[in-house]
Amino acid sequence: MRAPRESTVDSPTAAEVVDVVKVYGRGDNAVRALDHVSVNFLARRFTAVMGPSGSGKSTLMHCLAGLDTVDSGRVRIGRHEVTGLSDAALTRLRRDHIGFVFQSFNLLPTLTAEDNIRLGLRLSGRAVDRRWFDTVVNALGLRPRLGHKPGELSGGQQQRVACARALVGRPDVVFADEPTGNLDSRSGAEVLGFLRASVHELGQTVVMVTHDPVAASYADHGVLLADGRIAAHLQQPTADTVLSALASLGA
């Protein structure tokens, strides 16, 4: 397995937020979900975003992915400025440059695994790169399951289909939101192992929000949020270093 690339020369920024503020509500009810947050996510890196409940993890991911707007600051995906885009442009940006893996898989039940994987490309009129499709499907061990519908697959297999769907368009970045939250530990480990391999062996970029210190230990880098601010960065996090960093926040 190739070692993760460390230098910023080899690893340009895949996504970043600069001095982002996001406030929900007004007056006495206002919640400052992101409080002048700046962080960049390097390409060909697996980054875990962690922090106590309510610390701003989902808000950060939603702002990065253009699913929510920021009050001030800038957001960039690859070479694309996200801030200020119209809804139509945001939809195109998400479709063409971002992959998503959700806790609840979000596969279409009436489509086979293969059609689920290809759907995004079909909708955007892009051709499937057959060699890349085969590489992703084989890496995920999905070849024998391509003709099955989600209801005929285990949770772990469904999440692997969701990973293939996220990667098949070679996005600038894959955002994974608690991807192992609905899986048993063995299936979770398989999905995490694949996400790591997609970075180290296939050159992809993954940003994962997780509560789970074991899941975070698969990442190259950990970003810890607390009260809407960046509290710490962890290099090569282990379950122990994540737990003690969270404990030092009183989480």
Ligand SMILES: Nc1ncnc2c1ncn2[C@@H]1O[C@H](COP(=O)(O)OP(=O)(O)OP(=O)(O)O)[C@@H](O)[C@H]1O
């Ligand atoms: N739509 C919203 N309206 C009002 N407040 C919100 C909204 N979304 C998030 N918040 C608040 O913003 C803060 C950050 O929420 P966020 O969901 O980003 O945290 P989180 O770290 O992802 O939490 P969890 O781990 O529990 O999912 C919280 O105080 C939350 O209550």
